[in-house]
Amino acid sequence: MPQSVDRALDVLDAVAASDGPVPAKALARQLGCGLSTVYELLGTLAARGHVVRTPAGYVLGYRVPALHDAFRRQMRMSGEVQELLQQTRRAVGVDTYFSTYRDGGIAVLAAATTTHPATGGFTLGRDDDGHATAHGKVLLSALPRAARLRYLAASGMRAITPRTITSPQRLDAQLRRVRREGVAVEVEECAPGVACVAVPVPTAGALTAVSAALPLEDFHRHGRDVAETLRRVAAEAAAFQNAVDISSATGG
Structure with missing residues (x-):
């Protein structure tokens, strides 16, 4: 479980570091892990609103601004x-x-x-x-x-x-x-x-x-x-x- 959490956070960081939508294949190459694993992690992140799938690839989701607001409040x-x-x-x-x-x-x-x-x-x-x-x-x-x-x-x-x-x-x-x-x-x-x-x-x-x-x-x-x-x-x-x-x- 800790390794999968690390992988999910790596995926989220990679999407955040990109200037635009990132295809799953590009994420898999960048992170050095299997495409099926990346799709599974992206699915979990998307379900929680942290990323969104677009025709061109994945971008940050609508949950991220709420986290930022919570951070600023804290x-x-x-x-x-x-x-x-x-x-x-x-x-x-x-x-x-x-x-x-x-x-x-x-x-x-x-x-x-x-x-x-x-x-x-x-x-x-x-x-x-x-x-x-x-x-x-x-x-x-x-x-x-x-x-x-x-x-x-x-x-x-x-x-x-x-x-x-x-x-x-x-x-x-x-x-x-x-x-x-x-x-x-x-x-x-x-x-x-x-x-x-x-x-x-x-x-x-x-x-x-x-x-x-x-x-x-x-x-x-x-x-x-x-x-x-x-x-x-x-x-x-x-x-x-x-x-x-x-x-x-x-x-x-």
Whole structure:
């Protein structure tokens, strides 16, 4: 049974990773398993609404948005926070993100980006490179040292670019500055020609941060303005998140 669950999740992940419908034969080749097994797994996933069969192949089903909504609810992600990111994207023209630390991991929960961001963009979901991202530095800086070391030991400190900090000592020094100044900046640590800025969201609940990614030239021109904008966004996001927490605690 555990193996079949793994296989079903592999199929679901493969369908989700595709840009369009995926035929069952292509899934079987990609996953290295028999076609009959793939059809059986697809049938189970389709019956539960996780995938849908179309003439061209399989796509994600209508159950997936409901799972995403449940995830956002459990993560205390209000629709107002997503709208804040969109407003910031329109106002200052930078890709914006909302991230969190939970249960030993860092994840990007929401984003407002261009279709083909010049910054390369972050994908929603788990981020195992928190040592190299501005939002990761904000979140790591707020952790007790033991928790931070556990995260770094589990995720590693891979060199994404020649500028990525891979020394725990150098990272510690940078995180002390982040705690002192209330803002994190990374320049070309994740992608050449790209800089990111992040600030913490001052809530009493989960550790969260808002961040922006922008081309290096734009960062040099108005990086400080972007940081100040993010501080205002973080304050508003905190108000929404605290309201959600209060409503959940009181059953509202």
